[in-house]
Each structure stands twice: as structure tokens, then as C-alpha cells.
Amino acid sequence: MAMAAEKSTCSRLLVAAIDFGTTYSGYAFSFRDKPNDIHTNPNWVAGSEKLVSLKCPSTVLLKPNKTFHSFGFEAENKYSDLAEDDEHHGWYLFRRFKLTLYETTNLKLDTPIEDISGKNMPAFDIFAHSISFLKNHLWKTLQSRVCGILETDIQYVITVPAIWDPRAKQFMRRAAYKAGIPNEQISFALEPEAASLWCQVETDDKLSSLSEPLTKYMVVDLGGGTADITVHQKMDDGSLKEIQKASGGAWGGxxxxxxxxxxxxxxxxxxxxxxxxxxxxxxxxxxxxxxxxxxxxxxxxxxxxxxxxxxxxxxxxxxxxxxxxxxxxxxxxxxxxxxxxxxxxxxxxxxxxxxFAPPLEMLINHVKKMFEQPEIQNIDAILLVGGFSECDLVTEAFEQSFPDKRLLIPKEAGLAVLKGAVRFGHHLDAIKTRISRFTIGREIWPEFEKHHNPAKKIKVDEKERCKDIVKQMIKIGDEIPVNMTHEERLMPVSANQKASAIKLYSSTSRNVTYTTELGCQELGMLAIDLPQSRSISDKKITSYYYFGDTEIHVRVKIAKTNEEFEKWIDCF
Known part of the structure; x- marks a missing residue:
């Protein structure tokens, strides 16, 4: 497999991936001219146990004044020293907090998390400190190896579980921005996708079958916090197609x-x-x-x-x-x-x-239910990646539960996501289609009709309208090409409007009518300033929604001025 022959499509000098995990974190990078020559971060040393690892604990230590002190093994060791001398009171130590973004139903920027002693801090600040440390450590490593490099030469890729919702991803984007990474230098890689991409170029005979055109396989990414599962098919052009929406749960190591x-x-x-x-x-x-x-x-x-x-x-x-x-x-x-x-x-x-029984039982039962679905029953290969997949008992559980499936585990399975995230940064178009995990629509207020709920009737400019209606754009389970756009021409409900607020909603149901239905929640809002005019026709806008990427983004065009700009849905 000619790994070095691949050409990067990244416009920047190098791609650096930050794998911010529940238990351990690390980074890796490669340059545009040799995208598959990936350098992992230097060894981290635990200290007391002389444990050497290519990742360090996702642990943050703050001083009593709530300013950052240290991260990883250094944070744990410093807090231990303080505790030995009974001087740790007032300090803040946060461990294994990434699950907050998966487990919190209505995530907000001020959502609190508890430190090891029960004291609260906003999760947002702790995530920002973590990303800032990893970014700065990476920068020092690059400066020691390469002369003349600029921070603008780096395209950052941050790994996120595929089972996260858009709100959690935007939380990470904002934390990364606060950590000093400009928005235009941030991309997100879905963890099972990243691992799948890396295994496509791994020089391992056992994995070579994954590179055969039209091969289908299940990807099971087992980290410390979550199990992230999806199903991929290798296409003729070398890209990957998702054929089963990502699913999983808190069943990690x-x-x-x-x-x-x-x-x-x-x-x-x-x-x-x-x-x-x-x-x-x-x-x-x-x-x-x-x-x-x-x-x-x-x-x-x-x-x-x-x-x-x-x-x-x-x-x-x-x-x-x-x-x-x-x-x-x-x-x-x-x-x-x-x-x-x-x-x-x-x-x-x-x-x-x-x-090992609690997480393995839930994981195996979930995978069994997935294989009951007709569209993936004929898949005969399971790719296990992530640190927890290196455990022999995990292998045994899959071999016993799925004797008719081929079990594939790459060397250094715990680094597959990290290295794959670097590769993703060089080939953002490597995933051609994804399956929607939610039904997504926009809130509209159409003219009231007989079939509408009477309780939703309101008056706007003397017209009877129905509030809280969801105009569906994509449905859960839909196959979405990465470059697919959903185009909409919008007209304000009133000529007096100075701005238009597009509200997007997500639902766990395939069909949803009202924003107030069970399982439907506000995804975010897009605020658009409208031209100053007394004519409602001057305030027409066209919106282009991109749902196939790892994040939702929108391009907006003002009809009167032809002005165009890209915006992120504001989830907070």
C-alpha cells in the first residue's frame, strides 16, 4: 500500500489532531507533503509509577484563584503533593469530565461540573483550559522540530464522538476558540470515521480487506467513556460511505x-x-x-x-x-x-x-440489535478500535457473540482515532455520505389552517398564523451527501422586521409537526440583519444549509444586496 503517494488536499502546511478523550488525551501531526508520515506527541511520564504513555490523563488542575496550573500527569502529581501537606484545600482538580457533553440533556455554556472534592466550575472553562494546554504543548514541540513555522500554518482537527449532538460539537468549537484556535483553523473528525480512515492505509495484511471496493464493515470505537458505533462501505473512488447512523452509549473502559x-x-x-x-x-x-x-x-x-x-x-x-x-x-x-x-x-x-461485565453486556446487546436490521445483516466484518478494544476480554466477548463475523483489530488500536484524525484533516472529502442521526427542521409561522392545533393560533399584522410549526429539511435515517445543500428562500412575516431569526430544531422522531412535541428540542438560532427598507420584498433572503459535514453550517444571501456570508448555528 503506497501510503506516502497520497496527496493532501489541505491548503495549510500541516494538520494537527487533538484527541481529547474522557480518560486520556494526546495530539499528532503530519505535513502536507507527507500526510501519512504521522508524528505522535512525545512520551508523557506519570512520575510516581514511571508509567510512560503516548497520551496523558485528561486531568485539569486550577489554582485557588481559578487560574490554570497544569494538565495530565503533572496535574495529578501536583495535587497529590499538595494533599500530602494538607495544602490542597481551595485547589480544583477535574478528571474524566468529557462525558458531561454526552450526558447533559440541555447543555449550556455555564453547565457546571464538579471537581474531585465536589466544588463546581463551568465545564466550558475546563474544556478551554484542556484544549489550550494541548495546543500550546503541540506548538512547543513543532518549534523544536521545524524552523520558521507560523501558527497560521496549522489546520487543527479535534476528535469528537459521532454520537454527540450538534450542541456538544459547538460547545467544543467555542472552547477551542477560547483556547486560541481561530474558527477557520478548526475542523472536527468523528471518532469512528477517523479510525476507519486510518485503517484504510494501515500496512497490516489482516486489514487489507477493508480497502477492497464496496467492502462493508462495522466500526466499533471503544474509548474510556463511550462506545461509538457506525457502519461504512468503501467506494470505488476510495472514499467511505456511512450506511448506518452512528449509535452507542457510555460503555467505555x-x-x-x-x-x-x-x-x-x-x-x-x-x-x-x-x-x-x-x-x-x-x-x-x-x-x-x-x-x-x-x-x-x-x-x-x-x-x-x-x-x-x-x-x-x-x-x-x-x-x-x-x-x-x-x-x-x-x-x-x-x-x-x-x-x-x-x-x-x-x-x-x-x-x-x-x-468487565457491565459495559460489555450493554455493548454486545446493542451490537446484536444492530445486526437484526436488514440493511446490515450481510456484513461479516467488525473493526474494533480505541483503547478499550485492546483488552482481551473485549475480543473474547465479540468472538463468542458473533462467531460468524471477522474481527479486525489494528496494531496500536488506541491510536487509530488520533492518527485517523490527522489523515481526515488532509482529506476532508474522504467521507462521501453520512446518515442523519436526527430529524432537523426550521420553525415557521404559516397562515393558520383548519388542520392546525387551535392552541397554536396567533395574530401577526392582523393575519392569523400558526406558531411552533416545524418545516422538516432532513429526516432521521436519511442518507446525506457531504456536499448536499438544502436551499430555502425566506420572506419575513412583517415589513417592520429589522432582523430575521432562523430557529432550527432537532427531533428523535422521523416525523414531527410542532416544536413542542416530545423528543423535539431547539438546536440553535441564526440571526440575520435585514436591509433597512419599508418594502417586505427587499428583505428576501436565501439560505443554503449544509447538513452532510461533521457540523451544521449555513450560507446566507441577501436578495437586495447580493451580499453572502457563512454562519454557524448558535446553539447557545
Whole structure:
């Protein structure tokens, strides 16, 4: 596969991708003349555990005055040092907060998130600090390697889950802008699409079948926070076509960590665990890092035991009630699977594997339901990517549940999204069609008719109109070419209007009539200043909507002046 022969379509000198994940974050870049020669960020070192990684924890530390201090391993280690000296009070430490953008129903710029001690800050500020750190770290790396480079030479690509709604994506765009990245230098790559694009050029014989024309395959992107699933088909011209709308849920590797922490809490009791998290921060982070490493060694083999070394500080807190650790473990309902030896918890492999059950059961059940749909029943390949996909138990679950499917896992599956995002930045037209995840329409107030809801009747300039009507533009499940435009000619309802406000709504139903229906919510607004004129005909505008890209954007043309401009729908 002649990777280096590909030519970039990017107009800037290089593409840099920022993979801002729930658990870990990183960046990578490549230059326009060698788009597939991708450089990942330097190794991050944890410090206490000497863990070396190509990504660092998505952890932000703020000073008591709410200004930025550090990110990643440095943030965790600094907070631990402060806690050791009881000087951490007033500082803010935020971990694993990306899920806020998926789990919050009515996301706003001032939506709060809690730090490790329960203090609130606007999520927007924490996301902006994170992107700013990664951008600045990247910039220092580039300056040390390339002479004469300018910040305007960089096209940034930020990865986002495909299951995010437009509001969450715009939240990220605004955070990136606040972090110092101009809007015209920002693109978004949907995470499973990025991974799929990278696997098209991976020099791995097992993956070569994905590059065959008209090949169809399911992409399952398993990160720390979410599982992101879609279905692609390789086209004759080398592009990819989405043939199943993205779906998924919060079924990532973090759920395994939660199960482990819950097990420890069952042993030592909640009060001791809470005190351990608050007062023994260094040991707490060491415990999490040790489990991160150890859980990768939990394989499908049922024989033997897995050993977890618990910090002495946790054991002491647990035994303050006079009950020894060995006795506490004896109280577990399935005590035969656990044993206490010195300062180590020994768990039968069969029991250790149950820690993976919650996310894997939900994930497998969801994929099974997807394969019940006629349009993808004949697909025989599943591409597993993302950090969680490197786990042997994930492989086992898919092999047992889908024995008639070919399971494909690239080398360094955890970097597939990051490297693919760089490739996407060089080939923004690599995805030809996408499937709409929502029904999207514009709010209109037409003249009132008999079939309209009487409760929606209002009067405007002595005319009876019906408010809250949704004029549908695309429906959920529609196939949308990337370059498709939806054109509309609009006329204000009144000659006195000085501005026009286009309100877009999204719905989880295929057919929607009113904006007030269940599952319908305001997506955002587009404000347009109209020409100063007493004639309503002078205020005609034409709008061109682009729904096939990773974000919704609109081009507007004023009829009287022929002035054209592009705008983003304002979701906030």
C-alpha cells in the first residue's frame, strides 16, 4: 500500500489532531507533503509509577484563584503533593469530565461540573483550559522540530464522538476558540470515521480487506467513556460511505474502573474509601494507575489469580473500626473468590472478569440489535478500535457473540482515532455520505389552517398564523451527501422586521409537526440583519444549509444586496 503517494488536499502546511478523550488525551501531526508520515506527541511520564504513555490523563488542575496550573500527569502529581501537606484545600482538580457533553440533556455554556472534592466550575472553562494546554504543548514541540513555522500554518482537527449532538460539537468549537484556535483553523473528525480512515492505509495484511471496493464493515470505537458505533462501505473512488447512523452509549473502559472501586468500597466500607480519596491523594492515583496497567493483564484464561497491591494508607483507614482486612473479605458474599495476603488482594480470574461485565453486556446487546436490521445483516466484518478494544476480554466477548463475523483489530488500536484524525484533516472529502442521526427542521409561522392545533393560533399584522410549526429539511435515517445543500428562500412575516431569526430544531422522531412535541428540542438560532427598507420584498433572503459535514453550517444571501456570508448555528 503506497501510503506516502497520497496527496493532501489541505491548503495549510500541516494538520494537527487533538484527541481529547474522557480518560486520556494526546495530539499528532503530519505535513502536507507527507500526510501519512504521522508524528505522535512525545512520551508523557506519570512520575510516581514511571508509567510512560503516548497520551496523558485528561486531568485539569486550577489554582485557588481559578487560574490554570497544569494538565495530565503533572496535574495529578501536583495535587497529590499538595494533599500530602494538607495544602490542597481551595485547589480544583477535574478528571474524566468529557462525558458531561454526552450526558447533559440541555447543555449550556455555564453547565457546571464538579471537581474531585465536589466544588463546581463551568465545564466550558475546563474544556478551554484542556484544549489550550494541548495546543500550546503541540506548538512547543513543532518549534523544536521545524524552523520558521507560523501558527497560521496549522489546520487543527479535534476528535469528537459521532454520537454527540450538534450542541456538544459547538460547545467544543467555542472552547477551542477560547483556547486560541481561530474558527477557520478548526475542523472536527468523528471518532469512528477517523479510525476507519486510518485503517484504510494501515500496512497490516489482516486489514487489507477493508480497502477492497464496496467492502462493508462495522466500526466499533471503544474509548474510556463511550462506545461509538457506525457502519461504512468503501467506494470505488476510495472514499467511505456511512450506511448506518452512528449509535452507542457510555460503555467505555471507565466502567471497569468503577466496578473495581465499588468492589474495594464493598470491602473497606464507604466511609474509609471516601476518606482515602480525600486524604491520601498520591496513593489514590497510584491505585488507579496500577489498576490501569493490571486490568490489561486480565485475559480470557479462567485459571489462577490476579494480585492487586493496595496502599497501606487504605488498609489502615479500613481497619480503624477494629476489623482486619482478612475478616472484611470473609464478609463478602462470594468470599471464596477473594483472599488477603499481606498487603495484597488476590482475586480469582473468574471474579476479576466480572468487573468487565457491565459495559460489555450493554455493548454486545446493542451490537446484536444492530445486526437484526436488514440493511446490515450481510456484513461479516467488525473493526474494533480505541483503547478499550485492546483488552482481551473485549475480543473474547465479540468472538463468542458473533462467531460468524471477522474481527479486525489494528496494531496500536488506541491510536487509530488520533492518527485517523490527522489523515481526515488532509482529506476532508474522504467521507462521501453520512446518515442523519436526527430529524432537523426550521420553525415557521404559516397562515393558520383548519388542520392546525387551535392552541397554536396567533395574530401577526392582523393575519392569523400558526406558531411552533416545524418545516422538516432532513429526516432521521436519511442518507446525506457531504456536499448536499438544502436551499430555502425566506420572506419575513412583517415589513417592520429589522432582523430575521432562523430557529432550527432537532427531533428523535422521523416525523414531527410542532416544536413542542416530545423528543423535539431547539438546536440553535441564526440571526440575520435585514436591509433597512419599508418594502417586505427587499428583505428576501436565501439560505443554503449544509447538513452532510461533521457540523451544521449555513450560507446566507441577501436578495437586495447580493451580499453572502457563512454562519454557524448558535446553539447557545
Amino acid at each position: 471507565n466502567e471497569v474502573d468503577k466496578s473495581y472501586l465499588q468492589l474495594l468500597e464493598n470491602i473497606v466500607q464507604a466511609e474509609a474509601m471516601d476518606k482515602f480519596k480525600r486524604e491520601e491523594m498520591t496513593d489514590y492515583f497510584d491505585l488507579l494507575r496500577e489498576f490501569e496497567t493490571k486490568k490489561r493483564s486480565i485475559t480470557r484464561d479462567n485459571e489462577g489469580k490476579i494480585t492487586f497491591k493496595l496502599p497501606q494508607s487504605l488498609c489502615k483507614l479500613a481497619e480503624l473500626d477494629g476489623v482486619k482486612m482478612a475478616t472484611k473479605i470473609e464478609r463478602l458474599h462470594d468470599k471464596s473468590k477473594y483472599r488477603w495476603t499481606g498487603d495484597k488482594l488476590r482475586i480469582e480470574k473468574v471474579a476479576a472478569k466480572t468487573l
